Amino acid sequence: MKEIVIRRSFKKQLNLTFMATLMVLLSFFVFLMAPEIAHSNTFISLIMAVGFVGVIFFSICLIYIIYGLLKSKDILKIDKNGFLEKSSFISGSYILWADVKSIVGYTSMGQKYIGVELKDSEKFLKSLPIIKRVLLKLNLKLGYPTILINLNSSKVDYSETLSSMAKFFDMWKLKDK
Incomplete structure (x- = not known):
């Protein structure tokens, strides 16, 4: 793809x-x-x-x-190896599909997000600057997934993007086996 x-x-x-x-x-x-x-x-x-x-x-x-x-015009890049998410202040890391546990649609207070759970959230958190780490830990304590991708500032369809991410992830899983 x-x-x-x-x-x-x-x-x-x-x-x-x-x-x-x-x-x-x-x-x-x-x-x-x-x-x-x-x-x-x-x-x-x-x-x-x-x-x-x-x-x-x-x-x-x-x-x-x-x-x-x-500054930044791109909020999400998805490829065969992973994705780069820059939709919020606490994002900005390239995530490999190998580190992803699951991708789910997520709704909170009427807003739709793409939620990404990582296999090792602690390892990911340790790689972040302190302010981002603290904010992400607060999100985790509130029950949110490790990564929340907010597409509200884009023109794309939420369901289509969620489906595309899931396809890339599924293709990676098949290739990895």
Whole structure:
């Protein structure tokens, strides 16, 4: 089979940029308006904290989205030896089919993902930088697969991509026997 390359959709990425900007502004508004919204000091502090955390979180998201908009266009490359997944901040590693245990469709909070379980997750985690390792361990504790491939910022069909990955993996398993 020929290598498959899935790219980001510029239009979808631009839409995400707009939404993240809106969330930063909304969080900043909540932070500034806390004294007007709440009438006790406890609630003012709580609302300001929520606004502050929102500004920080959504600003980080916005920076990552803009970086993705300007830099990396490919979010998934699939070939006969494995795949390179770059759909999120905690991804970016080339995974060999030999290291894959299973590939499954996965849905969480209305979002569809391609879930990849590895034969040795610990070995994979040790090869990652500390921040990615910590974030992936949090995902694992929440019951998610080792690798979640998010195709929401692409134009491709989720089912078609899942099927293609499964075919590549099945071909590798047959070749390996």
